[in-house]
Amino acid sequence: MERTLLNQMAENDGKKILVEGRVLNTRNLSNVSFVILQDRAATIQCVFEKETGVKPGEAVSIVGTVKKEPRSKYGYEIQGETLEVVSKLVEDLPFDMTKNELNLNLDTLLDHRPVSLRHPKVQAIFRLYDILLKSYEMVMREEGFTEIKTPKLLGSATEGGANFFKVKYFEQEATLAQSPQFYKQIMVGVFERVFEIGSVFRAEPHYTTRHVNEYIGIDGEMGFIKDFRDVTEMLGRVMRKMFAAIATEGKQYLDLYGVTLMDVPEKIPHFKLAEIKELIKKEYGHVVPPTTDIDPKGELFAGQYAKEKFNSDFVFITHYPWSDRPFYTMPDPENPAETLGFDLLYKGMEIASGGQRIHEYAQLIENMGKKGVKPAGMEAYLNVFKYAMPPHGGWGLGSERIIQQILGLGSIKEAVLFPRDVKRLAP
Amino acid sequence: MERTLLNQMAENDGKKILVEGRVLNTRNLSNVSFVILQDRAATIQCVFEKETGVKPGEAVSIVGTVKKEPRSKYGYEIQGETLEVVSKLVEDLPFDMTKNELNLNLDTLLDHRPVSLRHPKVQAIFRLYDILLKSYEMVMREEGFTEIKTPKLLGSATEGGANFFKVKYFEQEATLAQSPQFYKQIMVGVFERVFEIGSVFRAEPHYTTRHVNEYIGIDGEMGFIKDFRDVTEMLGRVMRKMFAAIATEGKQYLDLYGVTLMDVPEKIPHFKLAEIKELIKKEYGHVVPPTTDIDPKGELFAGQYAKEKFNSDFVFITHYPWSDRPFYTMPDPENPAETLGFDLLYKGMEIASGGQRIHEYAQLIENMGKKGVKPAGMEAYLNVFKYAMPPHGGWGLGSERIIQQILGLGSIKEAVLFPRDVKRLAP
Numbered sequence: 116m117e118r119t120l121l122n123q124m125a126e127n128d129g130k131k132i133l134v135e136g137r138v139l140n141t142r143n144l145s146n147v148s149f150v151i152l153q154d155r156a157a158t159i160q161c162v163f164e165k166e167t168g169v170k171p172g173e174a175v176s177i178v179g180t181v182k183k184e185p186r187s188k189y190g191y192e193i194q195g196e197t198l199e200v201v202s203k204l205v206e207d208l209p210f211d212m213t214k215n216e217l218n219l220n221l222d223t224l225l226d227h228r229p230v231s232l233r234h235p236k237v238q239a240i241f242r243l244y245d246i247l248l249k250s251y252e253m254v255m256r257e258e259g260f261t262e263i264k265t266p267k268l269l270g271s272a273t274e275g276g277a278n279f280f281k282v283k284y285f286e287q288e289a290t291l292a293q294s295p296q297f298y299k300q301i302m303v304g305v306f307e308r309v310f311e312i313g314s315v316f317r318a319e320p321h322y323t324t325r326h327v328n329e330y331i332g333i334d335g336e337m338g339f340i341k342d343f344r345d346v347t348e349m350l351g352r353v354m355r356k357m358f359a360a361i362a363t364e365g366k367q368y369l370d371l372y373g374v375t376l377m378d379v380p381e382k383i384p385h386f387k388l389a390e391i392k393e394l395i396k397k398e399y400g401h402v403v404p405p406t407t408d409i410d411p412k413g414e415l416f417a418g419q420y421a422k423e424k425f426n427s428d429f430v431f432i433t434h435y436p437w438s439d440r441p442f443y444t445m446p447d448p449e450n451p452a453e454t455l456g457f458d459l460l461y462k463g464m465e466i467a468s469g470g471q472r473i474h475e476y477a478q479l480i481e482n483m484g485k486k487g488v489k490p491a492g493m494e495a496y497l498n499v500f501k502y503a504m505p506p507h508g509g510w511g512l513g514s515e516r517i518i519q520q521i522l523g524l525g526s527i528k529e530a531v532l533f534p535r536d537v538k539r540l541a542p
Numbered sequence: 543m544e545r546t547l548l549n550q551m552a553e554n555d556g557k558k559i560l561v562e563g564r565v566l567n568t569r570n571l572s573n574v575s576f577v578i579l580q581d582r583a584a585t586i587q588c589v590f591e592k593e594t595g596v597k598p599g600e601a602v603s604i605v606g607t608v609k610k611e612p613r614s615k616y617g618y619e620i621q622g623e624t625l626e627v628v629s630k631l632v633e634d635l636p637f638d639m640t641k642n643e644l645n646l647n648l649d650t651l652l653d654h655r656p657v658s659l660r661h662p663k664v665q666a667i668f669r670l671y672d673i674l675l676k677s678y679e680m681v682m683r684e685e686g687f688t689e690i691k692t693p694k695l696l697g698s699a700t701e702g703g704a705n706f707f708k709v710k711y712f713e714q715e716a717t718l719a720q721s722p723q724f725y726k727q728i729m730v731g732v733f734e735r736v737f738e739i740g741s742v743f744r745a746e747p748h749y750t751t752r753h754v755n756e757y758i759g760i761d762g763e764m765g766f767i768k769d770f771r772d773v774t775e776m777l778g779r780v781m782r783k784m785f786a787a788i789a790t791e792g793k794q795y796l797d798l799y800g801v802t803l804m805d806v807p808e809k810i811p812h813f814k815l816a817e818i819k820e821l822i823k824k825e826y827g828h829v830v831p832p833t834t835d836i837d838p839k840g841e842l843f844a845g846q847y848a849k850e851k852f853n854s855d856f857v858f859i860t861h862y863p864w865s866d867r868p869f870y871t872m873p874d875p876e877n878p879a880e881t882l883g884f885d886l887l888y889k890g891m892e893i894a895s896g897g898q899r900i901h902e903y904a905q906l907i908e909n910m911g912k913k914g915v916k917p918a919g920m921e922a923y924l925n926v927f928k929y930a931m932p933p934h935g936g937w938g939l940g941s942e943r944i945i946q947q948i949l950g951l952g953s954i955k956e957a958v959l960f961p962r963d964v965k966r967l968a969p
Binding site: 205238244261281282284298314320540 | 708
């Protein structure tokens with residue numbers, strides 16, 4: 116008999132079918148037993164007239180008859196005839212996977228990742244992540260972006276700083292890419308609009324709830340812009356379409372977390388950094404420490420301000436100071452102490468960083484000089500600006516942070532399949 | 543005036559429009575001059591009544607009137623009024639980009655990658671690559687696979703051997719992933735069907751036309767299979783749909799290389815390795831050296847055999863010997879000296895490797911013991927087999943090799959934006 120998937124019950128009502136999958140839970144009454152079965156498509160309850168002996172967590176093959184069952188949340192149930200254990204538990208599961216909530220501490224959750232990922236609420240995180248990737252890929256292509264894959268092994272650090280991992284590369288030393296920044300800019304010279312979904316490595320010794328040392332960056336870069344507002348407008352449109360897809364296709368997973376996604380507004384509010392700092396000082400009495408552009412608490416208040424005044428979960432903060440942005444960021448022609456660099460906050464947390472880039476060779480070299488950045492190792496990148504680069508800009512989004520913020524997860528590590536932090540390289 | 547893209551000429555016939563892009567070529571006659579303009583959507587010829595002074599390679603903004611022009615290969619031309627250079631060449635291009643063929647040696651082509659990528663024939667390679675990525679993403683989702691992103695920084699080498707790069711990771715040493723093998727298997731226990739498009743790092747000191755040290759692997763892994771033929775059948779279906787998409791959407795790029803893609807056959811021929819070795823010995827007199835499963839020349843003959851006898855560019859070679867396949871490969875129950883591991887050849891070159899995996903803990907441990915593989919560092923991977931893994935298998939495709947073979951490129955490096963080899967870490 117060919118296998119039937121569990122989302123095909125309506126068309127098989129009354130028929131005898133073969134189904135396969137993992138047992139999520141079992142329940143035995145005096146004369147009847149229940150098996151909750153999950154396959155890649157759906158979940159359903161199977162009813163047997165005797166005990167099956169199967170344990171939650173095992174992989175099974177069941178033959179039975181589909182029956183409409185209005186009392187079941189699945190709408191149908193399967194009246195089981197035979198149950199074969201396709202793969203059995205050699206050892207008991209390390210914790211009870213049948214509860215609605217795992218309630219494990221973060222380390223236990225991550226140490227036992229291969230098992231904890233099977234829990235429906237954990238699965239839901241990565242079903243949403245799949246929808247996020249799919250919708251980004253689709254939306255970017257709709258907007259005329261070409262997908263690229265750029266190298267992660269580099270002969271030199273891309274953006275300066277010391278926060279890169281070193282790799283022994285045959286007779287040389289390589290570094291791991293901190294972002295696809297230089298390459299995506301080069302590719303704007305080729306395809307005008309490009310996007311990349313790829314690994315990003317940051318050797319920062321963070322111990323926070325919003326940093327990991329390896330993550331998936333989703334980048335975009337576009338040419339022939341008039342100014343940085345073309346970039347924030349595009350990013351806003353992309354987020355709007357992505358969030359609409361996540362809200363629709365991901366509804367059942369959002370429901371598990373009690374989350375209703377708000378539409379991304381047509382016009383996401385923009386504030387200059389200096390301006391929003393004044394506003395949150397006035398509104399909430401929060402003073403951003405002078406050692407930083409804006410602290411996490413300041414971001415939270417900026418998010419709160421956008422929510423209260425504009426009913427928006429999103430807010431762009433623009434015109435970060437020249438001193439704090441990388442050398443390739445376009446200075447504001449009207450005030451060179453500020454740049455046309457921006458961050459996008461979602462629910463009070465930075466999820467994207469971007470800006471207009473310098474596209475003229477002379478200005479780029481001058482800006483590097485002012486910042487004391489040495490051109491050694493960047494020759495190929497710098498040279499491309501001799502060859503007529505159009506005005507351009509773009510963004511880098513942290514894919515996992517978006518999911519963290521959508522679901523309100525306590526740590527970004529919950530939104531990474533196998534997260535990496537200062538201590539953790541396994542599983 | 544709002545910008546119009548160059549693929550929107552029909553709807554703008556007779557209208558004055560603003561277009562922007564890069565000048566591919568120019569030609570000046572006595573009383574008229576031509577500018578071939580490319581933007582992200584298309585290419586068109588603009589005609590001016592006087593010399594424009596613009597150079598090939600510059601980025602421009604042109605205002606002019608759309609006119610139907612049946613003699614032009616674009617069907618339309620733009621009668622230019624004004625031309626503004628948006629970004630000019632600071633230095634002459636390192637070589638003539640206006641010729642139909644660049645005709646550069648590989649090192650020059652790669653040393654000047656940011657420029658050579660702009661040539662239409664080089665662009666075509668990466669337009670096709672974009673279609674390949676897009677169609678894989680789409681087809682895999684149609685088949686019920688969930689997209690995953692697994693870590694590239696590992697605490698231990700995944701598949702044994704010494705061909706991995708080492709990374710200084712805070713107080714520890716990490717290795718770069720040679721494949722997502724262990725993680726995609728673990729994820730079969732979660733989502734049953736998963737796929738990944740991600741970076742793969744191989745520290746093999748190759749000097750061949752078909753190896754690079756960093757590439758993009760496109761992987762698939764599926765559970766609840768009956769045997770390895772479910773995997774080869776799925777991979778065949780995926781290739782069929784991908785190639786159909788590439789042939790249709792990529793036609794203009796294939797045309798540049800004079801390539802017509804053959805349909806992937808409904809049934810790709812399968813041969814056991816021992817069997818195909820006999821056949822190519824008999825048919826072509828080629829004896830595979832005893833030091834290898836099958837040599838590159840043997841692969842070529844296997845491809846030739848499939849082409850001549852089955853009119854197929856594709857052929858599966860199956861049942862590789864137990865001694866030459868990794869410890870997680872399922873031995874053939876009928877002949878444990880062979881495995882249920884396979885390679886997929888396209889035009890006589892391996893583009894995918896895959897197989898059925900061992901899914902029972904005891905068998906896996908036993909097989910590791912026989913092979914002398916130590917479990918240290920693999921605990922999380924091995925443990926998951928205690929927890930009811932379904933029968934499963936999958937593949938890893940080399941994305942760049944597919945494009946190399948489709949276009950008949952002399953080296954795989956031409957199919958990588960910024961390739962990495964033993965010597966090359968830049969650009």
